[in-house]
Amino acid sequence: MDKAKLESIAKKIMTPGCGILAADESTGTIKKRFDSIGVESTPETRNGYREMLFRTPGFGEHVSGVILFDEQLRADGSDGTPLRQIIEDAGSVPGIKVDKGAKDLASAPGEKVAEGLDGLRERFAEYAELGAGFAKWRAVIDIADGIPTQYCIDTNAHALARYAALSQEAGIVPIVEPEVLMDGAHDIDRCFEVTEAVLNALYDELFAQRIFLEGSLLKPNMVIAGKRSPKQASAEEVAGKTVQCLKRAVPAAVTGIVFLSGGQSEEEATAHLNAMNASHDLPWPLSFSYGRALQQAALQAWQGKDENWAAAQRAFAHRAKMNGLAAKGEWNVGLEKAA
Numbered sequence: 365m366d367k368a369k370l371e372s373i374a375k376k377i378m379t380p381g382c383g384i385l386a387a388d389e390s391t392g393t394i395k396k397r398f399d400s401i402g403v404e405s406t407p408e409t410r411n412g413y414r415e416m417l418f419r420t421p422g423f424g425e426h427v428s429g430v431i432l433f434d435e436q437l438r439a440d441g442s443d444g445t446p447l448r449q450i451i452e453d454a455g456s457v458p459g460i461k462v463d464k465g466a467k468d469l470a471s472a473p474g475e476k477v478a479e480g481l482d483g484l485r486e487r488f489a490e491y492a493e494l495g496a497g498f499a500k501w502r503a504v505i506d507i508a509d510g511i512p513t514q515y516c517i518d519t520n521a522h523a524l525a526r527y528a529a530l531s532q533e534a535g536i537v538p539i540v541e542p543e544v545l546m547d548g549a550h551d552i553d554r555c556f557e558v559t560e561a562v563l564n565a566l567y568d569e570l571f572a573q574r575i576f577l578e579g580s581l582l583k584p585n586m587v588i589a590g591k592r593s594p595k596q597a598s599a600e601e602v603a604g605k606t607v608q609c610l611k612r613a614v615p616a617a618v619t620g621i622v623f624l625s626g627g628q629s630e631e632e633a634t635a636h637l638n639a640m641n642a643s644h645d646l647p648w649p650l651s652f653s654y655g656r657a658l659q660q661a662a663l664q665a666w667q668g669k670d671e672n673w674a675a676a677q678r679a680f681a682h683r684a685k686m687n688g689l690a691a692k693g694e695w696n697v698g699l700e701k702a703a
């Protein structure tokens with residue numbers, strides 16, 4: 365394992381004022397996003413939309429890494445330049461989503477396990493050749509009556525650690541993503557309890573499977589009430605509880621933590637990240653690895669039309685800049701209005 369290389373990639377991704385653009389929507393998920401604006405999902409639109417984002421002027425100022433889906437890691441832009449090269453030329457690191465999605469977990473009604481370990485060593489060898497500097501594996505933990513079970517938590521933690529070990533063996537920084545979903549009606553304290561249990565199981569497994577923590581990143585959910593909960597928490601409470609939960613469970617040796625947005629609005633995701641960085645002493649840098657919370661406004665501005673490239677890029681650049689400020693605790697809502 366090339367520890368120096370792993371740690372240096374992880375540190376580059378955690379450059380102050382920068383974070384990750386999660387543009388690794390699977391073919392099924394990007395179709396849903398395109399359906400919302402009435403655009404057909406074809407290889408041309410899937411690649412063209414991503415090319416538009418990656419060619420945003422100043423892209424690398426706040427985006428230090430981009431997670432790609434397999435199709436885009438192999439795809440070229442309109443002038444024949446590989447998309448991964450466009451990302452690197454902007455000063456950002458291309459990464460790759462490697463899990464094969466969440467499938468029903470046997471004997472556990474309502475629960476999922478992320479699959480994709482078979483053949484993963486060989487896939488990693490190819491991804492390393494294609495220039496991926498980091499990878500992502502997302503496990504999904506749902507909260508509802510009687511779930512999650514410890515069985516589901518442990519099975520997903522074990523798979524995340526097996527993935528992380530293979531990733532580090534290939535010289536690729538693993539991002540471990542155990543996402544506790546915010547779809548339910550649960551309150552913030554239930555999210556805290558489940559997130560803490562999930563992170564404890566995860567770091568037990570990462571230790572057992574000899575993961576080099578300095579050469580890894582964590583992509584967690586924030587500790588937040590379910591979307592259908594009548595009791596929504598303030599930004600200060602989300603920030604305070606998220607930091608408390610992470611401090612209990614995540615070793616200080618981990619090089620950085622980059623949150624998913626998970627269905628928060630764009631501004632909420634920024635406000636929550638900012639509140640954590642502005643008001644708390646932290647053992648690791650906290651930044652973003654947002655999908656929806658970086659792309660919603662850009663997708664709306666784009667509408668599938670080439671003539672809207674500049675407007676969509678402006679919308680994207682604005683969100684990237686706001687989140688870059690939040691990663692330093694320097695954002696405030698007035699900056700949104702000013703823009």
Ligand code: 13P
Nearest residue numbers: 386624625626654655656
């Ligand atoms: P969201 O920020 O839209 O949750 O996406 C992040 C991600 O990569 C989920 O795996």
